[in-house]
Amino acid sequence: MSCPFCCEKIEKIIENELAFAIYDQYPVNEGHLLIIPKRHVSSYFETSNEERLAMNELLEDGRHVLEKTYAPQGYNIGINCGEAAGQTIFHVHVHLIPRFTNDIANPRGGVRGVIPEKRIY
Template sequence: MSCPFCLINEYEIENEVAFAIFDKYPVNKGHLLIISKRHVEQYFDLTSEERQAIDEILFKGKELLDQQYQPDGYNVGINCGEVAGQTIFHVHVHLIPRYRGDIEEPRGGVRGVIPEKRMY
């Protein structure tokens, strides 16, 4: 089976090592994925150069989303492994814009990956 991320050749943002695209199944308007150009399964397998390149794209992505959508906040997340929810085994970072009122009570943020642990 081929990797869907390895087949992408049109990017919203890119550098020599990484790129960003809009998520096909966005959590919110403007949801970006930042992806390494080299096929690497998990974040922890990246080189320091790849992590730095992804971070550069992450900040450029925030600038783009600030200009286009003016979100009120962001969630940044990486799923590492099947039990953590990873479904495409090519490292990618989610940059999810958040908007006031998009959920009733946002407290807990990324802790919501286990819903009963979100509110504390």
């Protein structure tokens, strides 16, 4: 099975030497970005320090793109590591999800919502 992130025809929004960003094909909110290392690697924990720095740089650059284009009021940043955590594409990618006031009734708990009954505390 070929990796959808290793495809030459992928439309990159921004990139640097070691990573790039694309819009998520199944966005949680408008503007949902994925930050992806260029090297095919399955887990965040297998990335090099240089790749992590490159992804962090694109998180900042991506935030600037989203602020200009969508003006979100907040962000969720997350990585699914392993099948038990919900990873479905085994090429590590960081989700940068813009959040908007009232996009859900009660956003309290944010990323804790991966286990819905644990989100509100």
